[in-house]
Amino acid sequence: MPGFEAMTWFGMFAPAGTPKYIINKLNAQIARILADPEMAQYLVIQGSEARSSTPEELAKYMRVESERAKKAIKSAAIRIE
Numbered sequence: 001m002p003g004f005e006a007m008t009w010f011g012m013f014a015p016a017g018t019p020k021y022i023i024n025k026l027n028a029q030i031a032r033i034l035a036d037p038e039m040a041q042y043l044v045i046q047g048s049e050a051r052s053s054t055p056e057e058l059a060k061y062m063r064v065e066s067e068r069a070k071k072a073i074k075s076a077a078i079r080i081e
Contacts (some may be wrong), residue, residue, distance in 0.1 A: 004072055023055055046054050 015022060031052035033039055043050045053061070066074055 009061075011062075027052075027055060 012026065014026065017058040034043075034052045040050045
Protein backbone atom coordinates (compact mmCIF):
# COMPACT_ATOMS: atom_id res chain seq x y z
CA MET A 1 0.00 0.00 0.00
CA PRO A 2 1.69 3.24 -1.10
CA GLY A 3 2.69 5.50 1.77
CA PHE A 4 1.88 2.94 4.47
CA GLU A 5 4.41 2.77 7.26
CA ALA A 6 4.45 0.47 10.26
CA MET A 7 6.66 0.37 13.30
CA THR A 8 6.76 -1.50 16.56
CA TRP A 9 6.34 0.44 19.75
CA PHE A 10 5.97 -0.41 23.41
CA GLY A 11 4.02 1.29 26.15
CA MET A 12 3.70 0.77 29.86
CA PHE A 13 0.20 0.30 31.22
CA ALA A 14 -1.41 0.01 34.64
CA PRO A 15 -4.78 -1.40 35.63
CA ALA A 16 -7.83 0.80 35.11
CA GLY A 17 -8.53 2.90 38.17
CA THR A 18 -4.89 3.21 39.23
CA PRO A 19 -4.62 6.55 41.05
CA LYS A 20 -3.17 9.38 38.96
CA TYR A 21 -0.38 10.05 41.46
CA ILE A 22 0.80 6.43 41.06
CA ILE A 23 0.67 6.74 37.25
CA ASN A 24 2.69 9.97 37.42
CA LYS A 25 5.27 8.42 39.77
CA LEU A 26 5.68 5.37 37.50
CA ASN A 27 5.93 7.59 34.44
CA ALA A 28 8.63 9.74 36.04
CA GLN A 29 10.68 6.69 37.01
CA ILE A 30 10.36 5.11 33.57
CA ALA A 31 11.38 8.40 31.91
CA ARG A 32 14.40 8.60 34.25
CA ILE A 33 15.44 5.04 33.36
CA LEU A 34 15.04 5.65 29.62
CA ALA A 35 17.12 8.84 29.88
CA ASP A 36 20.05 6.93 31.39
CA PRO A 37 22.86 6.80 28.79
CA GLU A 38 23.65 3.15 29.54
CA MET A 39 20.01 2.14 29.06
CA ALA A 40 19.75 4.19 25.86
CA GLN A 41 22.90 2.50 24.49
CA TYR A 42 21.60 -0.94 25.46
CA LEU A 43 18.35 -0.29 23.61
CA VAL A 44 20.22 0.96 20.53
CA ILE A 45 22.25 -2.26 20.50
CA GLN A 46 18.93 -4.14 20.59
CA GLY A 47 17.69 -2.12 17.60
CA SER A 48 15.40 0.16 19.57
CA GLU A 49 15.20 3.84 20.34
CA ALA A 50 14.22 5.02 23.81
CA ARG A 51 11.59 7.71 23.93
CA SER A 52 9.34 8.58 26.84
CA SER A 53 6.10 10.50 26.85
CA THR A 54 3.26 11.38 29.16
CA PRO A 55 0.26 9.12 29.72
CA GLU A 56 -1.82 11.62 27.76
CA GLU A 57 0.60 11.57 24.81
CA LEU A 58 0.51 7.77 24.76
CA ALA A 59 -3.30 7.76 24.78
CA LYS A 60 -3.36 10.25 21.89
CA TYR A 61 -0.78 8.22 19.94
CA MET A 62 -2.86 5.07 20.41
CA ARG A 63 -6.02 6.83 19.15
CA VAL A 64 -4.22 8.22 16.09
CA GLU A 65 -2.58 4.88 15.25
CA SER A 66 -5.87 3.03 15.70
CA GLU A 67 -7.60 5.36 13.24
CA ARG A 68 -4.72 5.06 10.77
CA ALA A 69 -4.85 1.26 10.95
CA LYS A 70 -8.63 1.29 10.57
CA LYS A 71 -8.34 3.36 7.38
CA ALA A 72 -5.61 1.09 5.98
CA ILE A 73 -7.66 -2.03 6.72
CA LYS A 74 -10.75 -0.55 5.12
CA SER A 75 -8.81 0.74 2.09
CA ALA A 76 -7.19 -2.66 1.51
CA ALA A 77 -10.52 -4.46 2.09
CA ILE A 78 -8.86 -6.74 4.65
CA ARG A 79 -11.26 -9.26 6.19
CA ILE A 80 -10.87 -11.68 9.08
CA GLU A 81 -11.12 -15.31 8.00
